[in-house]
Amino acid sequence: MTDQVQPGFFCRGTERELIVVARPEARLRARPDGVRSAADVDVSALGRFLDAEQLVLEPLFGSEERLRQADLALFYRVRGGERRVRELRAGIAELPGVDTAYVKPGALPAASRATGASAAEGATVTPDLTGRQGYLKPSPEGVDAHWAWERPGGTGRGVTVIDVGGAWQLGHEGLAAKLAGVVAGTPLADLAWRNHGTSVIGVLGADRDGHGITGIVPEAVTAAASVQGLGTAAAIHAAAERLGPGDLVLVGLHRPGPRFGFEPRDDQRGCIALEWWPDDHAAVRHATARGVLVVAAAGNGAESLDDGVYERRPDGFPEWWRNPFNVPNPCSGAVLVGAGAPPPGTHGRDHGPDRSRLAFSNHGARVDAQGWGAEVTTAGGLRDLPGDLRGGPEEIAWYTDRFCGTSAAAATVAGALAALQGMLKAAARPPMTPEAARTVLRATGSPQQDAPGRPVSERIGSRPDIRAAVTRLLPEAVGSGRAERYWDELLPYPRELPPRLRLFVAGAWRSLDRPSPEIRQAVHSAFAGGRPDVRVWFSDEEIVGLVITG
Numbered sequence: 235m236t237d238q239v240q241p242g243f244f245c246r247g248t249e250r251e252l253i254v255v256a257r258p259e260a261r262l263r264a265r266p267d268g269v270r271s272a273a274d275v276d277v278s279a280l281g282r283f284l285d286a287e288q289l290v291l292e293p294l295f296g297s298e299e300r301l302r303q304a305d306l307a308l309f310y311r312v313r314g315g316e317r318r319v320r321e322l323r324a325g326i327a328e329l330p331g332v333d334t335a336y337v338k339p340g341a342l343p344a345a346s347r348a349t350g351a352s353a354a355e356g357a358t359v360t361p362d363l364t365g366r367q368g369y370l371k372p373s374p375e376g377v378d379a380h381w382a383w384e385r386p387g388g389t390g391r392g393v394t395v396i397d398v399g400g401a402w403q404l405g406h407e408g409l410a411a412k413l414a415g416v417v418a419g420t421p422l423a424d425l426a427w428r429n430h431g432t433s434v435i436g437v438l439g440a441d442r443d444g445h446g447i448t449g450i451v452p453e454a455v456t457a458a459a460s461v462q463g464l465g466t467a468a469a470i471h472a473a474a475e476r477l478g479p480g481d482l483v484l485v486g487l488h489r490p491g492p493r494f495g496f497e498p499r500d501d502q503r504g505c506i507a508l509e510w511w512p513d514d515h516a517a518v519r520h521a522t523a524r525g526v527l528v529v530a531a532a533g534n535g536a537e538s539l540d541d542g543v544y545e546r547r548p549d550g551f552p553e554w555w556r557n558p559f560n561v562p563n564p565c566s567g568a569v570l571v572g573a574g575a576p577p578p579g580t581h582g583r584d585h586g587p588d589r590s591r592l593a594f595s596n597h598g599a600r601v602d603a604q605g606w607g608a609e610v611t612t613a614g615g616l617r618d619l620p621g622d623l624r625g626g627p628e629e630i631a632w633y634t635d636r637f638c639g640t641s642a643a644a645a646t647v648a649g650a651l652a653a654l655q656g657m658l659k660a661a662a663r664p665p666m667t668p669e670a671a672r673t674v675l676r677a678t679g680s681p682q683q684d685a686p687g688r689p690v691s692e693r694i695g696s697r698p699d700i701r702a703a704v705t706r707l708l709p710e711a712v713g714s715g716r717a718e719r720y721w722d723e724l725l726p727y728p729r730e731l732p733p734r735l736r737l738f739v740a741g742a743w744r745s746l747d748r749p750s751p752e753i754r755q756a757v758h759s760a761f762a763g764g765r766p767d768v769r770v771w772f773s774d775e776e777i778v779g780l781v782i783t784g
Contacts, residue, residue, distance in 0.1 A: 246424055247340025247489075247498065248400065251465045252312040252319045252326075253513050254291065255552050260331035263298055264291040264310055269331075272298075277331040287322065289314040294513055295471045295520075303520050308333070309513045311465060323550060336550030338511055339496045341466050343399065343430040344488040344531035345617075345639035346502070346573075346594050346607070360407065360446045360624065360631055366611040367447055368580055369437075369646050372747065373699040374588065374680035375577050377605075377646060379450045381776070382653040382700045383442075387660025390439070390451025390652045395482040396473040397434050398459045398466070400427035405630045408446040408613050412439050412455050418472035419460030426618035428629075431458060433637040434486050436613030437645035438652070446633060447612055450649025451656065461487070467513040470528070471520060479525030480655045480665025484648045485518075485568075486641030488533035492543055505535040506596060509558050509566045510544065512551060522567030522668040527655075529569045529648040531640035532596040538692065539598030559600045567668040569651070569675060570600055571644040572694025573607020574682065580609040581635050589697050590685030595640055597692040603675040604682060604694040605643030612637045647675070650698035654707060661708055678702040705771065705778050712778060715740035717768040720757055737777065739770045746777040756782045 256262040261272035269284065269291055271277045284291055294309040301307045312335075315322045319337050327335040364370065370379040382388030394414075401421040404413060413435065421428070435449075435456050442452035449456075459473040466487060473483045485508060490496050493504035507530055508514040518528050532539065539559040547555055556563040573595035575585040585608050591597055592607045614632055616622045621632030654674075655665050666674065679696030705712045721736040721743070735749040735757060746753070760766040760782050771779035 246422070246427070247342050248422075248461050248466070250319055250340055251338040252315070252323055252335065253294065253338060254310040254312060254326060254335045255333040255512065256308045256310065257331055257333045258304075258308060262310070262331055264293055266290070271331060275331055280326070280329045280331055283326060283329055287315055289322070294465070294468050295517070303523070306471070306516055306520060309467070309516060311468070327550060334550050334552050336548065339490045339498065341461060341487040341489045341508065342498070342502075342505065343427065343639070344486050344505070344534050344641035344644070345430055345637065346534050360633070362444055363446055363611060363623065363633060364448050366581070366623070366635060368576060369606045369610065370448070370450065373702065374697065377450065377650040377698045378700045379649070379653065382657065385657055385704075387656035387658070388653050388700070389442070390454030390656045392659045393451065393481060393652045393655045394455040394457065394477055395438055395451070395484055395648060395652055396457045396459050396477065397431060397438070397484045397486070398461065398469050398473055399431040399434065399486060400424065400460055400462060402431035402435060402458050403428050403614065403629055406432055406436075406613050407630050408440040409435055409456070411441045412453065414455055414457040416458045416460055417476055419464045419469050420462050421460045422462050425615070429615040429617065429632075430486070430641065432614030433610070433612045433634065434484065434641060434645045437610060437637070437642065438484070438649050440613055450646065451652040454652050454656070466508050467511075467517040470514065470517040474517075474521030474524060474526045477526045480527070480659070482527045482529060482648055482652055482655075483521055484644060485528065485530040486644050488531055488535065488640070491535065491537070492546070492548060493535065493537060502534045502594065503536055506533045506537060506539065506544075507531060507570055509568060512555050515558050515566050518566040518568045525665070525667060527569065527651055527666070527668050527671050528567065529571060529644050529651065531644045532570045532572045532601050532694070534573070534594045534639050535596050536594050537596045539596055539600050559598060561599050569602045569647060569668070569672055571640060571647045572597055572601045572604045573638075573640045573643040574604035574694055574697060575685070576606050576609045583609060585609070586685040586688070587683045589680055589683045591682065591688045591692050591694045593688065595694055597694050599693060601694050602672050603647050603679065604697055605646030607640060607643045608638040609635060610637040610642040610646070611635050647698055650700050653700050654703055657704060658707060661711070663708065666707070674703050674706055678706055701773070701778055704773070712771050712773050713740055714769065714771045717766065717770050720761055722754060722758070737768065737770055739772060742775065744770060744772040744775055744777045746780065753780065
């Protein structure tokens with residue numbers, strides 16, 4: 235199907251997809267020279283229809299005989315007939331051997347349409363921009379990547395992440411060291427798509443070299459899979475086939491859903507996560523069944539995914555389809571990510587209370603976690619423009635402060651999970667399963683906060699906290715004990731160290747950096763009372779938990 239230029243969006247949508255679902259009993263087999271049935275069902279009418287319309291039917295997930303999940307063999311994609319997809323859908327759905335057929339709107343990057351300053355001319359040498367990456371900082375502001383980097387495996391070593399998108403600037407100066415290239419599909423020749431993909435990979439795996447930005451997992455191997463030529467489901471499947479248990483697939487895409495008749499809008503209203511479509515759901519389920527973590531954008535449609543509109547089965551969806559946003563229904567296993575506000579004042583702007591739902595973000599019981607959905611400093615440009623933080627004539631040196639949307643949020647969550655997988659690998663422990671990853675994200679992290687008109691009941695979940703997650707996943711790496719004495723280091727030495735609360739526990743001094751006034755006062759009061767009961771959990775010399783009962 236041809237690319238559609240969608241008014242108001244900052245880049246082209248991918249091609250529409252006409253998906254055919256075969257009847258299981260037909261055991262359909264599609265080859266370049268025609269179709270047949272491995273069960274001797276008469277599918278000659280389907281063959282004549284394809285020939286007459288000059289169409290080709292292709293297995294969506296590869297050769298039917300090689301697929302380990304039988305349900306994947308039911309999905310096919312039609313090539314040709316770009317201008318008549320809806321008419322063709324109606325005709326092909328009625329043919330023997332076919333269960334149903336449906337048209338998927340083009341996919342779009344799940345990045346919101348934030349505006350920013352005009353591009354600045356870049357300097358010859360890129361300065362260190364990591365101070366602007368608040369999402370790297372300790373919780374609750376960030377995911378605590380700085381802490382993870384000081385632990386074995388916390389930089390993502392031994393973990394591979396494949397980004398499913400449209401295009402990337404593979405020669406960007408900050409990405410070259412660990413970028414394995416495009417492993418499936420053909421990148422779109424579109425600057426906006428390229429900026430989007432570059433920004434995603436920057437959040438994940440930019441080099442830690444003192445210049446530009448640093449990714450959450452700078453030692454992870456990153457790669458890309460393009461949806462062009464494959465479609466979204468086949469690209470997800472192709473990415474997962476190249477990975478092992480514990481690796482990650484990141485999907486920072488969404489598409490127009492049923493709220494507005496599957497039509498794109500200037501404001502992205504109504505866009506939802508890809509897994510709502512049967513073939514995308516099957517592809518994600520295949521990946522998670524292999525032990526691959528799939529982290530996906532919930533979408534920028536400002537939608538409640540709990541709404542009844544998503545329960546209604548569209549024309550063309552198979553009768554066995556069930557709404558995957560409804561939690562009791564079969565789950566794809568993906569981590570679904572919403573967009574939360576960064577701390578007020580980040581880059582001089584205010585999007586509401588820290589960790590509150592951004593107005594454009596989809597929400598609902600199905601959403602597992604949130605990431606920064608605005609003010610994300612990373613590689614690449616701004617929409618279809620050079621970088622607003624650092625631009626200039628050389629695209630390989632562009633940087634932006636304004637990456638945003640549920641795709642930006644999904645990248646931060648994927649980075650945190652990759653750091654955890656690296657730490658588990660370094661500790662010779664099995665990697666998290668997809669179910670375990672969703673569980674730890676829901677059980678730990680910095681909680682969502684209310685905003686006017688956007689209460690926490692509109693769930694996007696918590697912001698990941700790598701340090702807190704480690705105490706759950708690697709409890710043997712965390713010690714505990716009762717504090718014997720304390721030292722409040724208000725003016726630390728050397729001066730570059732943060733204010734610290736020092737507690738003597740289990741024979742050594744342990745540090746809590748930047749304690750809140752409430753914690754500091756509670757510790758003071760406990761020791762002033764003469765019988766302190768301050769229980770401390772620590773990793774090496776750092777305090778990761780504190781309970782004061784006296």
